[in-house]
Amino acid sequence: MKTNLQPTSETRADLQVCPTTEPAWLRYGLIFVALLFLGLFVVLPLIAVFTQALEKGLGVYWAAITEPDALSAIRLTLLATGIAVPLNLVFGLAAAWAIARFQFRGKNVLITLIDLPFAVSPVIAGLIYVLMFGAQGWFGPWLTRHDIKIIFAVPGIVLATIFVTFPFVARELIPLMQAQGTEEEEAALVLGAGGWHIFWRVTLPNIKWSLLYGVILCAARAMGEFGAVSVVSGHIRGETNTMPLHVEILYNEYNFAAAFAVASLLALLALVTLGAKRLLERKVRQDYAEFAANQGLEG
């Protein structure tokens, strides 16, 4: 049975005007503005993508995403992601490890450089690779002599994807590893553990959720990247088109249903990523919280 032990404060709480709360019209006004904005710029377009995609029926939808060029675009996107994500995972771990664990000259420069892909326009990122590996670029003549194609070919797309996605894992790990410090690793070291043992049994379990979170963000960006990839791809249908590029081509050909069908796949992917991100955010907080609890700092 429920007994109300504090009748006055409990029942009156909602009637009392809390001194720190804004007036009702302002609260509801702000909520309304936020919802309106979200509806107009996020929900409506999302609905539009799916309705447009299915406008001409499921048959057309299915044909659009199983047509050879679309399949090849999906394959290429998965390939670029499949190469970029593991590489950036290794790079991110190494960079975060170096930054969190060692003192060295140029550490601040490294931290700043890791953020470069966030700051620089993806188109410029693509152009950098054209400048370096294009026919007129620095390594162009050498590459032509050895019959190696990077620009307007798959390697260029992979390179551009790696460039734009490399901050994600490192950015997630650096603050966590800096907060956690090195005591557990030192304890393992003094107990006689070798480097691999320490990494697999002490370091990795402590950062696993943040690492996974970084990987998911990295993968989402890798699949959705347009600008940098567009510059180096050359838009060769069935060969160097990724999903976003394929959407653009279809759209430019006024093939709206097919364009939106492929776009809906990307949108679906974004929704899945968002869901995974939401779940993981709780786990990432757990990484930090467990650390705090272990230090006796809870509360």
Next chain:
Amino acid sequence: MSIEARHITKTFGSYTALRDVSLEVKEGELLALLGPSGSGKTTLLRIIAGLETPDAEPAGTVLFEGQDVTNRHARDRRVGFVFQHYALFRNMTVFENIAFGLRVRPRDQRPSEKVIRDRVRELIDLIHLESMADRYSSQLSGGQRQRVALARALAIEPKVLLLDEPFGALDAKVRQGLRRWLRRLHDEVHVTSVLVTHDQDEALEVADRVVVMNQARIEQVGAPEDVFHHPASEFVMDFMGSVNLFHGRIESGKAVFGQLVLDHPHTNGADGQAARLFVRPYDLDIHTQHNGRPGLRARVERVQSAGPQVRVELVAETGEAVTVEMSHAQYRDGRVSSGDSVYVSLRDARIFMEDYSI
């Protein structure tokens, strides 16, 4: 196993943590490194463990049982190290934490699973956490965690046990209990141990010998009684407990501190030299009359009788603040209250002069 550190210097950039420090720890003893934060005590401990390397120039050496281990990796030194914040592996249970050091050994040296289990069980019994073997560190109290950390360090049968402020993060009550437990444990296990602490009570209570450190150097080494009763320097005197300090100088063979005039035998040729007088609060007596002993007139400011001792705060006629401590029994015999004009006499004191002290 004995430990020796010879001429250790350690700098971090422009900061000097240790300046030509030499230290010897005898086989089986429990030695305390005592000093304020920044005195270099933790750095010295970490150098012994191999977690830091001493500066190459001037070259210092660390010896275990006479053997040079300066260049031996921390992994191969076989020391037990207990961290201030426990550093338990939080993804492992109490059992797995303690077993870690045995499980990570190379296959040819690794004991069998049964031996590991028996050894861990034994250690869990030793730290009285029989019912908590399957818990994670976040489910333990601070005191329990530190006991697990100690068991984990002992699991590898270390030749040396190094403890870095092991009770620093715990409540006063828990700290006291663990301190005694550690001392008993040491008497049982007899592993050569070095304990770093900034708490003089802890060092004096637990250790066989105390090393007092200050500003990257060792100030004094000795048994707890020596360090407490015969401090070698002003710093040690001050660090070992509260003191009253008077400034004065040597005049014609006597040490003069305002109204206080003391005979001082070692003043040949020291006339005019500045001197400082250190008096423990419990080495002062309060009387209503001048009783012939050296002393000074003062007015009672405040009496604080809640606590194990009665503290009387006074202001001398010359303006210095003076604190006197006495037992409740003494206080009952001669009560004073604020505003009283009294005479404070000296039972024992130490005079430090510029270059030497008595």
